[in-house]
Amino acid sequence: MTTLELDKAFLAKTYDRFPLEIVKGQGSLVYDAEGKSYIDLGTGIAVNTFGLADSQWIQAVTEQLGKFQHTSNLYYSAPGAQLAQLLCQRTGMKRVFFSNSGAEANECAIKAARKYGAQKKGPECYTILTLENSFHGRTLTTLAATGQEVFHKDFQPLTPGFVSIAPTVEALKKAAGTYSLAGILFESIQGEGGVLPLEPAFVKAMAELCQKEDILLMADEVQTGNGRTGKLYGYMHYGVTPDVVSTAKGLGGGLPLGATMLGEKVQDIFTPGSHGSTFGGNPVCCAGALSILQRLNDTVLQGVTERSNYIVEELSGAKGVKAVTGMGLMLGVATQKPASQVVSTCMEHGVLVLKAKDKVRLLPALNIPMAMLEQAVGVLKEACAEGL
Numbered sequence: 001m002t003t004l005e006l007d008k009a010f011l012a013k014t015y016d017r018f019p020l021e022i023v024k025g026q027g028s029l030v031y032d033a034e035g036k037s038y039i040d041l042g043t044g045i046a047v048n049t050f051g052l053a054d055s056q057w058i059q060a061v062t063e064q065l066g067k068f069q070h071t072s073n074l075y076y077s078a079p080g081a082q083l084a085q086l087l088c089q090r091t092g093m094k095r096v097f098f099s100n101s102g103a104e105a106n107e108c109a110i111k112a113a114r115k116y117g118a119q120k121k122g123p124e125c126y127t128i129l130t131l132e133n134s135f136h137g138r139t140l141t142t143l144a145a146t147g148q149e150v151f152h153k154d155f156q157p158l159t160p161g162f163v164s165i166a167p168t169v170e171a172l173k174k175a176a177g178t179y180s181l182a183g184i185l186f187e188s189i190q191g192e193g194g195v196l197p198l199e200p201a202f203v204k205a206m207a208e209l210c211q212k213e214d215i216l217l218m219a220d221e222v223q224t225g226n227g228r229t230g231k232l233y234g235y236m237h238y239g240v241t242p243d244v245v246s247t248a249k250g251l252g253g254g255l256p257l258g259a260t261m262l263g264e265k266v267q268d269i270f271t272p273g274s275h276g277s278t279f280g281g282n283p284v285c286c287a288g289a290l291s292i293l294q295r296l297n298d299t300v301l302q303g304v305t306e307r308s309n310y311i312v313e314e315l316s317g318a319k320g321v322k323a324v325t326g327m328g329l330m331l332g333v334a335t336q337k338p339a340s341q342v343v344s345t346c347m348e349h350g351v352l353v354l355k356a357k358d359k360v361r362l363l364p365a366l367n368i369p370m371a372m373l374e375q376a377v378g379v380l381k382e383a384c385a386e387g388l
């Protein structure tokens, strides 16, 4: 049987895949089973930070693999300890809990908020505010946090204690007066929701409320994190200091790794036995992540902004393009034609782009060569304009 046939026969039907089997990659190029190459503007949904088969990342990972692949969290190991140190140095956060995915990183944030709320204000203080149109993961609790009904149906009852509000100061004030809040969980740019950056005034209002009421401000940086938006973390565009930052995706660069960074208020919230993960902080994943984080310097971040500016300039006002949203290399393109049609046309012409709601979504590698980006944007422009 072919891969496609095996997949269709034996895998759970959770994914609506394109008829494309990826067999290898190099940098921002991926190859299918027939040897056709594609310029990758999706990076496995913001995971392959420096592209595929990146030599520095491979070296870091294989060096660690040659030493040992795993140890339980009963013992110390250097990669996780060093990665946690660097994350704290680069963000000002105080401690890190490692897990294996974005959903788990958010679960840890939610547990921190519940424990903090209960400690500070009593057992009734557990409600976590999230935003309408948000996405925080697929576990039952992170689904409850996700402010999109479409993901909730069929899986009731979800974990209680979540309320989603519109991202307005008015809705925020109303919620603060109604619920006993433990935390607010937000994406600085809603990714799955359609690449929508939050308004700076609203982010400021959330931060002020959290400060005033001793509520945790929790940034979900699973998609916006690790250089994606042109700053190390998306919240850094807004001049606020979260109490908790969760991240995953691009941090591991292709191996599963989640991280929940705990700020001053909650640095001691977890005690031995209160949280844990068998694979969390896996030394191979952490060694790869350390190499990625070490490379995310000002030059790379500047390169993200330059590439972003190029894409926005090329696409804004182009035929068939209604608007470009997002920041850095996390961009949404509202197209006149259905986004799925544009995605398919791009694929036919050797360019892989993604969708987010009704937009075409671009999440290229942070180091995609300019010439390759120019070529891919040219294909995308034609796909948007074709037949109009």
Ligand SMILES: Cc1ncc(COP(=O)(O)O)c(C=O)c1O
Residues within 6 Å of the ligand: 101, 102, 103, 104, 106, 135, 136, 137, 138, 187, 191, 192, 220, 221, 222, 223, 224, 248, 249
């Ligand atoms: C903002 C955000 N949070 C959480 C998640 C869930 O991450 P994971 O699929 O690694 O559990 C995602 C995934 O797309 C995301 O974009």
